[in-house]
Amino acid sequence: MPDTSFDGQGRTAVITGGSGVLGRVLAHALAKAGVRVAILSLHAASSANVVESIRAEGGEAIGIACDVM
Structure with missing residues (x-):
């Protein structure tokens, strides 16, 4: 089985749609x-x-509330 570990120390990810199901899972x-x-996300509360x-x-x-175009 391949090594699937990932070290993201020192990196930053911007996740559009981050409050949706897929975005939430990816963010976590x-x-x-x-x-x-x-x-x-469009909604600050989400x-x-x-x-x-x-x-x-x-x-x-x-969290950043915005509309990405």
């Missing part, structure tokens, strides 16, 4: 690997929920 996975994540859950697990995250 990256945060667990040590990546700082920026959660972009991104705040994801940010809070990542921080509760020891990850670094910020």
Whole structure:
């Protein structure tokens, strides 16, 4: 089986649609690997929920309410 470990220390990911199902899962996975994540979403409250859950697990995250075009 191939090594699937990923060290994201010192990296930052910007996740558009980060409060949706797929974005949330991706954000948590990256945060667990040590990546700082920026959660972009149309709704501030939705991104705040994801940010809070990542921080509760020891990850670094910020939420940004915006419309990406």
